[in-house]
Amino acid sequence: MPSDAQKMKVIVCIKQVPDTACVRIDPATNTLIREGVASIINPFDMYALETALQLRDRYEARTVAMTMGPPQAADALREALSMGIGEAVHITDRAFAGSDTWATSLVLACGIRKIGDCDLVVCGKQAADGDTAQVGPGIASHLDLPQATYVRKISGLRLEGDTRKIAVERLLEEGIERLELELPAVITVVKEIGEPRLPSLMGKMRARKQPVIVWNHDDLGLEENSVGLTGSLTRVVKIFTPPAKTGGKLLTGDPVDAVSELARVLKGLI
Amino acid sequence: MSGNVKILTDRCDGCGACLAACPFSAISIVSDRAVIDAGLCNLCNACIESCPVQAIVPATIDTVSGGLGGYKGVWVFAENKNRHIRPVVFELLGKARQLAQDLDTYVGAVLLGCEVGQLADILIKRGADRVFMLDDPALKHFIAENYTWHIANLIVKYKPEIFLAGATTCGRSLVSRIAVRVKAGLTADCTALDIDAAKKILIQTRPAFGGNVMAQIISPDHRPQMATVRHKVMPESPFDGARTGEIVNVDPGSDYSEHRVKLLDFIAGQGVGVNLSEADIVVAGGRGIGSAGNFKVVEELARLLGAAVGASRAAVDAGWMPYAHQIGQTGQTVSPKIYIACGISGQIQHLVGMQSSKVIIAINKDPSAPIFKIADYGVVGDLFEVVPMLCRKLGKTAQ
Numbered sequence: 001m002p003s004d005a006q007k008m009k010v011i012v013c014i015k016q017v018p019d020t021a022c023v024r025i026d027p028a029t030n031t032l033i034r035e036g037v038a039s040i041i042n043p044f045d046m047y048a049l050e051t052a053l054q055l056r057d058r059y060e061a062r063t064v065a066m067t068m069g070p071p072q073a074a075d076a077l078r079e080a081l082s083m084g085i086g087e088a089v090h091i092t093d094r095a096f097a098g099s100d101t102w103a104t105s106l107v108l109a110c111g112i113r114k115i116g117d118c119d120l121v122v123c124g125k126q127a128a129d130g131d132t133a134q135v136g137p138g139i140a141s142h143l144d145l146p147q148a149t150y151v152r153k154i155s156g157l158r159l160e161g162d163t164r165k166i167a168v169e170r171l172l173e174e175g176i177e178r179l180e181l182e183l184p185a186v187i188t189v190v191k192e193i194g195e196p197r198l199p200s201l202m203g204k205m206r207a208r209k210q211p212v213i214v215w216n217h218d219d220l221g222l223e224e225n226s227v228g229l230t231g232s233l234t235r236v237v238k239i240f241t242p243p244a245k246t247g248g249k250l251l252t253g254d255p256v257d258a259v260s261e262l263a264r265v266l267k268g269l270i
Numbered sequence: 271m272s273g274n275v276k277i278l279t280d281r282c283d284g285c286g287a288c289l290a291a292c293p294f295s296a297i298s299i300v301s302d303r304a305v306i307d308a309g310l311c312n313l314c315n316a317c318i319e320s321c322p323v324q325a326i327v328p329a330t331i332d333t334v335s336g337g338l339g340g341y342k343g344v345w346v347f348a349e350n351k352n353r354h355i356r357p358v359v360f361e362l363l364g365k366a367r368q369l370a371q372d373l374d375t376y377v378g379a380v381l382l383g384c385e386v387g388q389l390a391d392i393l394i395k396r397g398a399d400r401v402f403m404l405d406d407p408a409l410k411h412f413i414a415e416n417y418t419w420h421i422a423n424l425i426v427k428y429k430p431e432i433f434l435a436g437a438t439t440c441g442r443s444l445v446s447r448i449a450v451r452v453k454a455g456l457t458a459d460c461t462a463l464d465i466d467a468a469k470k471i472l473i474q475t476r477p478a479f480g481g482n483v484m485a486q487i488i489s490p491d492h493r494p495q496m497a498t499v500r501h502k503v504m505p506e507s508p509f510d511g512a513r514t515g516e517i518v519n520v521d522p523g524s525d526y527s528e529h530r531v532k533l534l535d536f537i538a539g540q541g542v543g544v545n546l547s548e549a550d551i552v553v554a555g556g557r558g559i560g561s562a563g564n565f566k567v568v569e570e571l572a573r574l575l576g577a578a579v580g581a582s583r584a585a586v587d588a589g590w591m592p593y594a595h596q597i598g599q600t601g602q603t604v605s606p607k608i609y610i611a612c613g614i615s616g617q618i619q620h621l622v623g624m625q626s627s628k629v630i631i632a633i634n635k636d637p638s639a640p641i642f643k644i645a646d647y648g649v650v651g652d653l654f655e656v657v658p659m660l661c662r663k664l665g666k667t668a669q
Contacts, residue, residue, distance in 0.1 A: 020480055020599065020618055043600050101458075105450060109274075113311070128599055128622075129479055132458035134446040137414065141450035144276045144329045146415055146530040149443040152593070162300070167534065171594060172439050173545045174351075178534035185530075191600050192593045221313075233455030237473070238486040248630070248646035252637070255651045255659065262631065262656075263663035265647055269608055269629055270551075270575070 008119040008159055008183070009062045010052040012085065013108050013139070014045040016069050016076040017129040041076045044124025046196040047189045051122045051154070053084050054194060059157060062086055064115055068096055068107050074212055081207035082199035089115060093216040098229035101130075105138025107227055110220040112143065119164065121186040125150060136188035146181045152192035156180075274313060274329035277304050278526055281325035291320030331426060332453050341431035341493040344370045345378040347421070348393055348401075349440055351412075355389055357506065357548055358436030362499055363397040364507035365463055369432060369472070372465040376400055378430060382417055384410035394515035397507040401515065402428065406522045412440050415528040418447040424520065425452050430494045432472055434463075437498040438547065449496050455489025456496040459603075461503045461626065471495065480599065480622025501547045502605050503626070546578045546595065551608045552627070554580030554597055555590075556620070558613020558634065558653055562590040567657050568612055574664050580604065580624075582614045598623035612653045616641025633657065 019038045041049070055061040065080035066089040067073050077088035091111050099107065112118050121140075126133035133149070140147035148168045155178065156167035164183040169176050171190055181187075199207070217224055225231060251258035284302035289295075296310035297317060304325070306317075318326045346362040348355055359379075366377045379398035381390055383405065390401040404420055425433065425448070433448075435441035437459045449456035462475035466488075472495040474487045489495040546552060553575065555568040565579075572579045581591035583598055597604055599619040609627035614620060616632070616639055624630070625644055632645035633653045642648040649656050 018479075020622065100455070101446070102450060102453075102455065130458075131478070131480070131603070132446075133442045134449070134456060134458055137443050137446035138450045141418070141447040142274060142329065144274055146528070147443070147447070148531075149414075150439050170439075173547060175536055175538040177536050180532040180534055182530035190593070191596070233449075233453065233492045234457060234487050234489050236485050236487050239478075240484050240486075242477075242481070242484050248642075248644075248648060250637075250642060250645075250648045250650065252650050255649075255656055258649045258651060259656055259659045259663060262647060262649055263660060265631075266575075266608070266660075266664065 006159065007060050007062050008055065008157075008164075009064065009115075009117050010055050010120045010122060011064045011066055011112055011115060011118050012045070012048045012052045012080070013121065013123045013135070014049065014065055014067050014076055014080060015042045015124075015127045016040070016067065016073040017042045017127055020128055039072065039075065041079055042124055042127045042129075044126060044128070044189070044191075046124070047191055047193045048122040048124045049080055049083055049085060050194045050196040051187075051189050053197060055120070055154070055157075056084070056086075059159070064089060066091065066108065066111050066115070068092070068099075068104060068111070070097075077212050078207045079199065081210055082203040083197055084200070084203055088210070088212040090212050090214045091216075091220070092214060093227075095217045095224045095228050098232060099227055100232035100234045101132050101134040101138055102233045103227050103231040105135045106142055106231070107220065107222065108135065109139050109142035110222055111215065112139065114215065114220060119183045120166065121145070121184070123186070123188045125188050125190050133188070136186060140186035143186070145184055145186050147186045147188075148179050148181055149188045151187045151189045152176070154193075274311070275306065275315060275318060276327050276329045277306065278325045278327065279303050279529055280525060280527060281323050283323060283325075285322065287322055288317040288320050288326060291316045330451055330453050331422065338491075338493055341429045342375050343378045343400075343428070343430040344373065344375060344432040345380055345430040345434065345494065346398070347433070347435035347441060347444070348379045348381040348389065349436055349438060350381070350383055350386060350389055353383075353386060353389065355392060356436060356438065358438060358441075358499070358501050359393075360396050360506040361501070361504040362434045362436060363393070365499070365504045366432075366434060367397045367507060369463060369465055370399075372467070373431070373470060375431070378402060378428070380421060380424060382409045382420060390517045394517075395509050395511055395513050397510075397513070399515045400518055402518045402520055404520045404522045408527055409522065411533045412444075413528055413531050413533065414443045414447055415531055416526075417444055418451055419526045419528070420520075420522055421448055422451045425494060433494040433496045435496075435498050437500050441498050445496055445498055452494075454492050454494055454496050456498075457487045457489070458498050460497045460499050461605075463497060463499070472497070477626065480618070481625050482622075500603075500605055500626075502550070502607065546580060546597070546602055546604055549578035549604075549606055551575050551577035551610070552580045552597070552604055552606045552624075553577045553610045553612065554582065554614060554624070555585055555612045556582035556614030557584040557588075558615075559585055559590060560613075564654070565590055567654060570661050571610070571612075571657055571664075574661055577608075577610075578606075582617075582620050611641050611645070612657055614641055615639045616644070
């Protein structure tokens with residue numbers, strides 16, 4: 001049995017996002033309707049949580065879920081706890097509002113540093129609302145840790161004294177790359193890592209009672225102007241909705257005619 | 271807070287001078303190398319000056335402390351694999367030429383690799399004025415940490431005002447790291463790039479919320495202005511055999527090599543066949559395909575068209591296709607010239623991964639399927655009847 005100090009510590013960074021399945025466009029104004037849209041844990045972050053729980057099951061890893069977000073993001077942490085994650089950290093402060101990926105990864109890096117003794121940071125490949133895939137490598141860069149993105153499998157782990165290494169498989173455009181990283185390290189994961197488990201009844205009961213650690217910018221030793229909108233290096237200057245598709249041509253009649261038409265269209269395009 | 275520090279393990283000789291300088295006892299010497307305990311480090315940077323061999327450097331470099339004025343040039347990351355330049359690089363060069371013209375500056379290409387000399391010439395003929403080349407066996411394989419170190423050094427030395435990379439797995443992993451290191455704003459997955467004529471800054475347009483809204487983003491106070499660009503949305507720059515340019519051979523030096531990451535191997539293929547994001551045409555199958563064996567209908571059409579094969583989440587979860595083919599929210603985003611959806615109903619989670627395709631063709635037996643709302647051409651019918659018929663039509667003309 002490894003002692004507590006020898007057990008690896010895994011920190012999962014999660015984000016609460018609007019459930020895109022519920023996002024609707026207002027046909028009159030052609031804008032997003034956000035009211036009444038449920039919030040969920042970013043789908044890729046569910047795979048990140050599952051990764052940590054697999055490491056807990058196999059290596060008795062200690063697990064921490066961390067999020068940066070408004071007060072209601074605590075719901076995402078409760079869900080993570082109910083799945084079996086050991087501890088939860090909520091980084092929340094009005095000063096963080098409007099953070100771009102540079103500022104967000106700085107805040108999360110400071111949170112990881114404050115938690116301490118971290119062996120592995122796990123993030124989802126990207127968030128469903130922003131789709132940037134920039135925060136995971138950003139955290140690694142702020143902490144100067146090695147990184148592996150698009151991880152589909154953890155194929156090995158060695159934790160023997162000073163030798164602490166992880167072997168991973170990355171899903172790239174043209175195949176699978178296998179990397180070995182010295183720990184501590186940052187990985188971002190894709191779906192193949194494993195289907196997220198459901199919360200257990202016990203887990204749900206525990207999650208209701210367990211305190212969530214809450215930190216603000218002071219707790220992280222961050223100046224107010226180094227985060228949020230003022231700490232961001234990018235600015236959104238305009239948001240607009242792309243012109244709605246005017247609806248295409250539906251070929252309904254005789255399939256033979258429809259296919260002839262389609263073949264003609266295709267030949268014109270190629 | 272001033273920022274984290276980085277220890278260059280090749281330079282550090284374990285002398286211990288930093289131990290005395292650190293007010294927080296955050297540094298120890300392990301195996302003759304300084305190691306910083308991130309939990310104790312208060313980011314005071316006192317250790318940086320204490321090091322007699324300059325082995326401690328800041329993890330981030332504030333590149334614009336000297337003002338924005340000296341930043342010139344539009345740079346493109348020349349991603350290459352097996353001595354081939356990725357097609358997206360030519361798309362970037364085409365855009366970079368336009369931007370450079372608007373800014374009255376040059377186009378630079380950053381080429382890292384091993385025995386890549388002949389690629390530099392191709393980059394020039396495709397629109398680069400200057401190629402910054404690091405040709406070294408240590409750079410043969412893309413390792414994000416290594417590439418970040420060298421490219422950040424180039425940025426500090428040559429001060430480009432714009433830095434573009436393809437939104438590939440490599441490009442995204444790399445520039446996210448570089449942007450933090452050189453303290454530059456970065457916008458992901460852009461579909462349009464323009465210069466604000468008055469302010470001479472880069473306006474970066476990208477889809478958000480799965481393409482339901484578009485955002486225009488600027489990085490006003492930091493340089494370079496960095497962006498990754500989606501495949502297939504910008505035309506490739508033409509090859510011009512008469513073009514000339516300068517090749518800047520950069521010595522990678524021996525200061526730095528990444529010991530913490532080791533490439534074990536690369537297993538090509540895994541049934542992926544054609545690179546989905548680089549394909550001009552994608553033929554995708556969904557729940558309506560019904561079984562793994564039935565996917566041959568889709569594969570046959572893809573073969574005739576020289577297309578890549580995609581799949582909806584339903585088809586992947588059913589085990590009919592490997593995950594590498596999945597298009598949509600928990601898979602990949604593609605924007606080919608033609609997307610043919612066969613037996614895909616068009617759930618929002620699928621649409622966010624393909625709705626920026628130029629022409630969308632849908633084949634589905636349910637006339638009320640949501641896919642028809644975004645399709646340019648729709649065929650209401652049984653795909654097992656329609657697709658083979660289409661194959662015969664196309665096959666006939668191919669002969």
